[in-house]
Amino acid sequence: MKSSRVTFPESHNHKLARTLARQLIQDWQIQSHPSAVRALKQYPFLFRYRSIAMDLAYEEYCLRSESGEQLDTGDFCHQFPDLLDSLQQRIAIHLLLAEGSTELVPGERRQWPQTGERIMGYRVCQEIGRGCFARVYTAVEEELGDRLVVIKVCPHGADEADTLGRIEHPGIVPVHSVKQDPTGLTIICMPMLGTRTLCQIIQQDRGEFPVENHRHCDRIVEWMLPIAEALDHAHGRGVLHLDLKPSNILITDDRRPMLLDFNLSFDSAHHSHRAGGTLPYMSPEQVYQLFMEPGAELALDNRSDIFSFGVILFELLYGKLPWGRVPEHGSMHEMAALLLERQRAFSHTTAPPAARKLQAVIQKCLQWDPDDRFQQMTEVVSELERLSHFTQRLAGTIDVHRRLLMVGAITLGTAGFLFGLKLATQPSSGEKLIVQGQTAMNHGRHARAVTSFTHAMHYPVYSHEAQYRRGLAYGLDGEILLALMDFQAVRKQIDDPRLDAMVGYSYQQLHQYREALDWYLVAVRNGLSNWQLWVNMAHVALNQNLHADAKQYLDLAEKAGANGAKYFYVRLLCEYWQPDIAQGTSQHLSHWAHQLVNCTFTGPDAHADLARVLARLSGQDPSRLALAVNSLETAIYQGADLRELARDPHLQVLFRHEPQLYRTKTGVQLSVVPCPEPIPILYITIQIPGDELRTSSQEKQKKGELARRKN
Numbered sequence: 001m002k003s004s005r006v007t008f009p010e011s012h013n014h015k016l017a018r019t020l021a022r023q024l025i026q027d028w029q030i031q032s033h034p035s036a037v038r039a040l041k042q043y044p045f046l047f048r049y050r051s052i053a054m055d056l057a058y059e060e061y062c063l064r065s066e067s068g069e070q071l072d073t074g075d076f077c078h079q080f081p082d083l084l085d086s087l088q089q090r091i092a093i094h095l096l097l098a099e100g101s102t103e104l105v106p107g108e109r110r111q112w113p114q115t116g117e118r119i120m121g122y123r124v125c126q127e128i129g130r131g132c133f134a135r136v137y138t139a140v141e142e143e144l145g146d147r148l149v150v151i152k153v154c155p156h157g158a159d160e161a162d163t164l165g166r167i168e169h170p171g172i173v174p175v176h177s178v179k180q181d182p183t184g185l186t187i188i189c190m191p192m193l194g195t196r197t198l199c200q201i202i203q204q205d206r207g208e209f210p211v212e213n214h215r216h217c218d219r220i221v222e223w224m225l226p227i228a229e230a231l232d233h234a235h236g237r238g239v240l241h242l243d244l245k246p247s248n249i250l251i252t253d254d255r256r257p258m259l260l261d262f263n264l265s266f267d268s269a270h271h272s273h274r275a276g277g278t279l280p281y282m283s284p285e286q287v288y289q290l291f292m293e294p295g296a297e298l299a300l301d302n303r304s305d306i307f308s309f310g311v312i313l314f315e316l317l318y319g320k321l322p323w324g325r326v327p328e329h330g331s332m333h334e335m336a337a338l339l340l341e342r343q344r345a346f347s348h349t350t351a352p353p354a355a356r357k358l359q360a361v362i363q364k365c366l367q368w369d370p371d372d373r374f375q376q377m378t379e380v381v382s383e384l385e386r387l388s389h390f391t392q393r394l395a396g397t398i399d400v401h402r403r404l405l406m407v408g409a410i411t412l413g414t415a416g417f418l419f420g421l422k423l424a425t426q427p428s429s430g431e432k433l434i435v436q437g438q439t440a441m442n443h444g445r446h447a448r449a450v451t452s453f454t455h456a457m458h459y460p461v462y463s464h465e466a467q468y469r470r471g472l473a474y475g476l477d478g479e480i481l482l483a484l485m486d487f488q489a490v491r492k493q494i495d496d497p498r499l500d501a502m503v504g505y506s507y508q509q510l511h512q513y514r515e516a517l518d519w520y521l522v523a524v525r526n527g528l529s530n531w532q533l534w535v536n537m538a539h540v541a542l543n544q545n546l547h548a549d550a551k552q553y554l555d556l557a558e559k560a561g562a563n564g565a566k567y568f569y570v571r572l573l574c575e576y577w578q579p580d581i582a583q584g585t586s587q588h589l590s591h592w593a594h595q596l597v598n599c600t601f602t603g604p605d606a607h608a609d610l611a612r613v614l615a616r617l618s619g620q621d622p623s624r625l626a627l628a629v630n631s632l633e634t635a636i637y638q639g640a641d642l643r644e645l646a647r648d649p650h651l652q653v654l655f656r657h658e659p660q661l662y663r664t665k666t667g668v669q670l671s672v673v674p675c676p677e678p679i680p681i682l683y684i685t686i687q688i689p690g691d692e693l694r695t696s697s698q699e700k701q702k703k704g705e706l707a708r709r710k711n
Helices: 011-031 036-042 044-048 050-066 073-077 081-098 158-166 198-204 214-235 284-292 302-318 332-345 353-365 377-411 414-424 429-442 446-456 460-476 480-493 497-509 513-525 531-543 547-559 565-576 583-597 604-617 624-637 642-647 652-657 659-663 690-710
Strands: 122-130 135-141 147-155 177-180 185-191 249-251 257-259
Touching (some): 011 044, 011 050, 036 044, 044 050, 073 081, 198 249, 214 249, 214 257, 214 302, 214 353, 214 377, 284 332, 302 377, 353 377, 429 446, 429 460, 446 460, 460 690, 497 513, 497 531, 531 547, 531 565, 565 604, 583 624, 624 642, 624 652, 624 659, 652 659
Antiparallel strands (some): 122 135, 135 147, 147 185, 249 257
């Protein structure tokens, strides 16, 4: 009979931090005084886990907003400089989903899906956005080979799905399917194409916008031309987006820009329209109709989207909004009036020569009077295409000059040739990015490492290595789902049992134990064998009540040289969780408990489990009772939930024996130091050298080139 549910400890004591964060949020909900800044100062070790610190900040924002407090989003986010980009994106999604919430019945409360829950054929993995009337999740579609998807759950979402179905285009994120839940919820299923938006790229490059650089302008055209074509396609079918902004432009993993979220769109095929938008990006006529005369009939056209498109172009070119950030204090009417005043008074800056052609397009998009703008998106597409052809011709001219310079260099003789050879043999940009990313990861700066590895993925020779290392950075930062996606992507290209183990370990961290064990077995069949892998396999098997298999894996771990707390802990669980503990098994249990007691290890769950075992053994040996109390006290000190432990029938004898346990506090000082559970962390113990991944990548390229030549 199991005394508690086995949960696989996440890297760097992620479970301890998650437990503490959950308790803080519960206290906030009861006491109504949320403060993520105060919590992070009180428990500084939480800063080590970016996703948890993000959850605390986001939860504070939600609770304060739901209480009626008017928050300045910019000021709020700047309290958390290390989380700024991601927090701004999450709150942007929150505000996007919250728009139009007045359509819901006041006081109506819905039961939203929870992590791990199954709904209409989807297993929910993680919530990535929420508002008053919608939630967005990553999920697994079980009916189609457990593929990863994004689902948007909302009441009455059929109109948006219908609109997206009618305007299918390569530049618009498509809809896989739409399902209606019996409770009245609509589930819109979309592909998982990536997690970055144009907003993140702007924030990342803030302060580094080389306006005078032709390549910068070329990159803007490269991103925005497909979006212009997608809008032109939508306009041709009677659909206006009406909420264009950088956070609604997805940059896929293969660097393709795609238009997101038609939740606030106007569709001539539907009779209803949910009014809304995002103030700094709205056209003057949209601001006026929504906020200055809210009762007026909606009379917007293509030119409103064209204006918003121009705002994005300006922000990409200069790294700032044309009229600055609108203060978010005061009423919506006051903020709208201020924005209209700034839009009317806006004067276009003089652009450097490299950006003048693009500046001319922006200037015409941002005209106050709609009649002075481009009248159709087709015109914008034509202008951007001309700019694209110009930059291509410019690049071609530069290439010609490079070839002429090369000829000149050759004629200079051997010295010039050797100098060129020296330049050619310097470390490539891809290699430098790999080194930068690995250095950042070694110092615990996982978010910075992710950025470096993402850039390195653009270099074909380093793409597989960079994506593998990015998966490690995601995993060590607690972003397990993103890590899993990266490992799976590399695994499709490179056949290596160590990658099989990485996929399995990621599933194990997500508590998807059946999938984890399947991948571990693939790794073993492909030749991987070390004691850390066998111990993890035993842990997964225990979670599926496969005690015989777990014991077999632990025997193999022992033969491979397993020793220490990580091995002893899983041995202890294997003996303790057997259905019937016979005399012989009890002796084994006592042996492994003794081994673990003599080890120095950390982890609240592990100490709680040891306390349960020692409490049971105290019936035969009363001297074990003091050891059990000590283990339980350590578990509470390291972050275990005191209330849950007090309700555990296997531990009540300890609380009766030592009532002072009820007063045990979590130790802040200990929490400052990483405190991982005693289970092997495969992200650290299994490593694939970069040269092996680069060799595999080059061999694959050579095979592809040979195949093309044969064809």
